[in-house]
Amino acid sequence: MMKRLTLILILALLWVNILPLTVLAHGVEFKYESNSSYLITGFFDDGSPLSAAQVTIYAPDDPKKPWGTGISDEQGQYLLTPDLTKPGIWTVQFRKAGHGGTINLDIGGQMGSSSSTAHSTTQIVLMVIAVLWGFVGTALYFKRERR
Known part of the structure; x- marks a missing residue:
């Protein structure tokens, strides 16, 4: 019985390490084109x-108060024409049905863009721990003494 449990744990760990660390959740990604509008x-x-999403824009001079709001079109697009007299990092948030994301645009600065679309290290570590805990719990369930 112990050899079987050990084999199951080894196979489970190999399986977890072979799988890619992507999650089939509804993350959000962005792309943008620039001239005087984005x-x-x-x-x-x-x-x-991300069609019909609520779009909120924050200007660099007041990042807590929305500078503007709108709705994305059927293709998930929103045309932003910022006030070019306010250079700095503009924050654009898309939200729809509990899903959403944020993109930061450096308007009038040196940097092109900064996007928060990738999973953070903390998220990846928590996902791996949750999967491993699931395997350990399953192994312990099958190891228990039957009455």
Whole structure:
């Protein structure tokens, strides 16, 4: 019985290490085009557009008060025409049905853009721990003494 449990744990750990660390959740990604306006496109991880999402824009001079709001179109696009007299980091948030994301645009600065679409190290570590805990719990369940 102990050899079987050890084999199951080893196979489970190998399986976890072989799997890619992607999650099939609804993350949000962005791309944008720039001239004096910015065409921002929001889409889910699976590539479907973030259509009819609530868009909130924050200017660099007052990052707590919304500078503007709007709704993305059917393709998940929103056209932002910022006040060019306010250079700095503009924050654009997309929200829809509990999903959303944020993109920071450096308007009038040196940096092109900064996007928060990737999973953070903390998220990855928590996902791995949760999966491992699931395997340990399953192994302990099958190891228990039957009455």
